[in-house]
Amino acid sequence: MTVPSVPPTLSGKRPSKLFKNWMAKMASLPMILTALVVFVGGTAWTVTYSFTGSRMLPRTKWVGLDQYERLWSSDRWMISITNLGIYGICSLILTLFIGFTLAACLDRKIRFEGVFRSIFLYPFALSFVVTGLAWQWILNPDFGMQSVVRDWGWTAFNFDPLNNPDIVMFGLLIAGIWQGSGLIMCIMLAGLRGIDEDIWKAAKVDGIGTVKTYIMVVIPMMRPVFVTALVLIAAGIIKLYDLVVAQTGGGPGLSSEVPAKYVIELMFRAQNLGQGFAASTMMLCSVVIILIPWAYLEFGGRKRG
Amino acid sequence: MPTDWNEFTASAGALQEAGILPLAMGQQGWQQNIAFGAITLAVAGQEAWNGVNIDKNADVARGPEYTAAFEAVAAARDLAAESNVQDWNMATNLVITGQAGAQIMGDWAQGEFSVAEQVEGKDYSCLPGLGLNPVIDTGGDAFYFPVNDDPAITAAQKELAALLISPEVQVSFNLAKGSLPVRGDIDMSTANGCMQKGLEILANGGVLPSGDISFSQDTTLQIEDLQAQFWSSDMSAADAQAAYADIIANAD
Numbered sequence: 001m002t003v004p005s006v007p008p009t010l011s012g013k014r015p016s017k018l019f020k021n022w023m024a025k026m027a028s029l030p031m032i033l034t035a036l037v038v039f040v041g042g043t044a045w046t047v048t049y050s051f052t053g054s055r056m057l058p059r060t061k062w063v064g065l066d067q068y069e070r071l072w073s074s075d076r077w078m079i080s081i082t083n084l085g086i087y088g089i090c091s092l093i094l095t096l097f098i099g100f101t102l103a104a105c106l107d108r109k110i111r112f113e114g115v116f117r118s119i120f121l122y123p124f125a126l127s128f129v130v131t132g133l134a135w136q137w138i139l140n141p142d143f144g145m146q147s148v149v150r151d152w153g154w155t156a157f158n159f160d161p162l163n164n165p166d167i168v169m170f171g172l173l174i175a176g177i178w179q180g181s182g183l184i185m186c187i188m189l190a191g192l193r194g195i196d197e198d199i200w201k202a203a204k205v206d207g208i209g210t211v212k213t214y215i216m217v218v219i220p221m222m223r224p225v226f227v228t229a230l231v232l233i234a235a236g237i238i239k240l241y242d243l244v245v246a247q248t249g250g251g252p253g254l255s256s257e258v259p260a261k262y263v264i265e266l267m268f269r270a271q272n273l274g275q276g277f278a279a280s281t282m283m284l285c286s287v288v289i290i291l292i293p294w295a296y297l298e299f300g301g302r303k304r305g
Numbered sequence: 306m307p308t309d310w311n312e313f314t315a316s317a318g319a320l321q322e323a324g325i326l327p328l329a330m331g332q333q334g335w336q337q338n339i340a341f342g343a344i345t346l347a348v349a350g351q352e353a354w355n356g357v358n359i360d361k362n363a364d365v366a367r368g369p370e371y372t373a374a375f376e377a378v379a380a381a382r383d384l385a386a387e388s389n390v391q392d393w394n395m396a397t398n399l400v401i402t403g404q405a406g407a408q409i410m411g412d413w414a415q416g417e418f419s420v421a422e423q424v425e426g427k428d429y430s431c432l433p434g435l436g437l438n439p440v441i442d443t444g445g446d447a448f449y450f451p452v453n454d455d456p457a458i459t460a461a462q463k464e465l466a467a468l469l470i471s472p473e474v475q476v477s478f479n480l481a482k483g484s485l486p487v488r489g490d491i492d493m494s495t496a497n498g499c500m501q502k503g504l505e506i507l508a509n510g511g512v513l514p515s516g517d518i519s520f521s522q523d524t525t526l527q528i529e530d531l532q533a534q535f536w537s538s539d540m541s542a543a544d545a546q547a548a549y550a551d552i553i554a555n556a557d
Contacts, residue, residue, distance in 0.1 A: 055523070076530050141389070163332075163389040165537055251391055252332040253537025254530060270526035 043284065050277035058273055067278035077279065080257045086169050087176070087258070088237040094177050095233050096226070099184030104214055106185070107192045117189070121182040128179065132246025135175035136162065162248055165255035172240075172256060175247055180236055184229050191225030192218070227298075238287060259283050309436025310347050310377070313407065317384050320406045329396040329405035330385035330536065334529030336393050337536040340409040341378055341528075342442065346513075347435035349374040358519045363554035367546065375542035375549075381409075382536050400429065409435075412503060415483020425497035433502050434511075441506050444515035445487065524556040 050068075053061040071077050102120055106113050123131070138144045141160040149157040161171035195218055203213040219226070241260035248256045259279060267276030307313040317327040330336060346354050349370035356365035365371065388405065390396050397417040399405035408414065415425070423429055433439050448469065450462040468474055475486040480496060485503050493504055506512075520528070531552065535545045 055521075075534065160389075249333060249391055251533070251537070252389075253533040254334075255537065265526065266523075270523040271521070272523040275523075 046277050047281050047284070050274060050281045052274055054273040054277070056271040056273070063274070067274045068282075071275065071278045071282065076254055076257055077259075077262055079254050080259045080262045083169050083256060084237070084240065084258050087173060087240065088234075090170075090173050091176055091180070091237055092230070092233050094173070095181050095184050096229060098177065098181045099229065100188045100219075102181070102185040103188035103192055106189055117186070120185050123179045124182040126179060128242040129246045131175050131179045132243045132248075135171070135178070136247045139171050139174075163252055165252050168248055168252065168256045172243060172247055176236075176240070176243055179243075180233065184233065187225060187229050187232070188222070191222040194225075195221060234290075238283060306430055307432075307436070309432065310344070311437075313432075313435075314377075314380060314384070317406070325403070326385070326387050326399065326405040327407065328381055328385040328388065329390070329399040329408040330388045331393045331396040332389070332391050332533075332537060333393070334526075334533035336396070336410070337532040338525075338529045339411065340381060341532050343409050343435055344377050344381060345371070345374040346440065347437035348377045351438060351440065354513075357553055359514065361553055361556045363550045366550040366553045371546055371549075372542070375546045378535070378545075379542040385536070412483050412485065412499065415497075415499060416481065419481065419483065425499050431499040431502065433499075433506055439502075439506050440511040440513050441485075441503060442513045442515055444517055445484075521557050524552060527552045 049058050051062060051064060052059055053063040053066070106116060106120075110116070126134075139146075139160070139162050141147065141163065146157060146159045149159070161167045161174075199217065199221070200213070203217060208216070239260055240258050241264065244250060244256055244258050244261055250257050250261055260283070263276045263279045263283070266272050266279060307316055313327075320327045330340065353365055353368065353370035353374075356362045357371070388396065388399070390399065393410060393414070394417055396405070396408050397410065397414045400408050401418060401421045401423060412431075415431075418425070418429055425431075433441060448466070450466065453459065470488060472488070472491040475488060475491055476493065476495075479486045479493070479500070483497075483500060485500065485507060486493065489507070493500065496504065517525070528549070531545065531548050534540060
């Protein structure tokens with residue numbers, strides 16, 4: 001005999017599902033309103049106004065796709081998205097790799113694990129502005145790393161990425177990875193701790209080497225952790241702005257421009273809201289393009305299975 | 306000390322041989338735009354400059370005066386090639402410490418010189434209009450006081466405003482900063498040589514409308530971006546001129 005899930009009422013009707021768990025629903029009402037009004041509403045408003053000729057203040061003067069035409073013929077925008085692509089791919093791969101490697105090393109039951117964990121996580125406590133400024137000083141050729149190594153004797157040592165338009169994004173990458181890999185390391189460590197001890201013993205019995213165990217057995221088991229890490233890193237990549245402003249100011253020239261900086265400068269320095277809205281709509285599109293196939297794979301698959 | 310831009314570019318070779326950077330330039334679009342404006346005024350001349358900046362005539366921007374101007378700017382770019390600083394005051398510092406020969410910057414740079422206790426006429430000097438076309442581009446900061454109901458606050462606002470433009474404050478502020486006073490009836494005889502040159506130009510009516518008045522912020526940003534690209538790459542003068550003319554054609 002099955003246990004009834006809903007207690008039968010006197011009148012024989014089931015209580016409305018709307019009022020089931022009504023206290024939790026009341027508590028989540030502010031967040032629902034915020035999400036609807038601010039996130040969905042604000043986004044819809046921005047996308048709508050990207051089709052207008054708004055300058056310093058929003059106006060409803062319809063211009064169709066003019067803002068987008070100007071955006072895609074602008075050198076600065078093309079440089080921005082190329083830079084974001086380079087930074088994004090490198091940051092994703094390297095942060096995941098470094099985070100996982102550090103976590104795997106820390107998980108080997110070493111001494112002073114807590115100390116090492118704190119040291120690796122400390123950079124994450126710094127804001128991007130502080131990170132950017134500190135690394136600007138470290139990478140400064142006159143009193144940073146280059147001059148220190150030269151003082152030690154290697155006078156031919158050259159390390160000046162921030163003044164070289166071709167590799168300035170890698171200078172930014174160093175700072176970004178230094179800041180972000182601590183958090184990924186901690187998430188990976190938590191995931192590794194969730195792996196059952198028996199798996200390790202079974203792998204040892206089967207005679208699989210340690211590195212192979214990690215790659216072939218453990219990583220596939222940590223798929224949800226990797227997805228979480230991916231989302232966090234991707235969010236950090238898309239909103240890359242304060243690190244660029246603090247470390248290079250977009251220079252030298254325009255070689256370290258990024259889309260978020262384009263949006264802010266066009267909206268406030270150039271006082272051209274329409275262009276800024278068009279650029280941020282394009283940023284939203286790029287996120288959606290990545291999100292929709294992933295969501296389909298994650299959630300669509302289960303219905304079939 | 307060279308008396309104009311042409312003499313300066315001629316002497317640049319000797320500076321480079323002595324290991325000194327001829328022209329210090331911060332790698333930011335607005336600074337390069339100031340240099341561009343100064344060189345264009347000097348080389349292209351007042352009429353062509355008016356045609357582009359006031360009338361927004363793209364044909365003048367494509368014309369021979371501006372071709373000469375862009376080539377002069379390309380030459381300046383070569384002179385500033387080793388200048389790897391970002392902020393304007395870092396570039397001024399290169400001149401103060403003797404690592405660079407010159408900088409093209411607004412008169413507020415004199416504030417940096419006076420903090421470093423350098424004396425105009427002895428340690429440094431200046432060439433308004435690059436010695437070829439003595440005019441001044443004027444701009445300044447503004448103070449906004451919000452209207453409110455409290456009479457005590459309004460009285461205080463008026464007192465501050467009166468203080469800001471009072472002769473004593475104007476003299477002491479501008480002597481410290483190296484800029485020109487906003488009122489013409491005060492005694493600036495204690496000002497240094499550079500400021501005297503500027504005051505003379507002001508008195509003779511050699512004043513240009515500032516870029517903020519001629520162009521919208523949007524157009525200004527586009528021009529600054531073009532300058533940033535031009536100065537940090539080996540873009541040819543012809544390409545830069547063509548791009549500049551396109552911006553002027555769409556300018557507002």
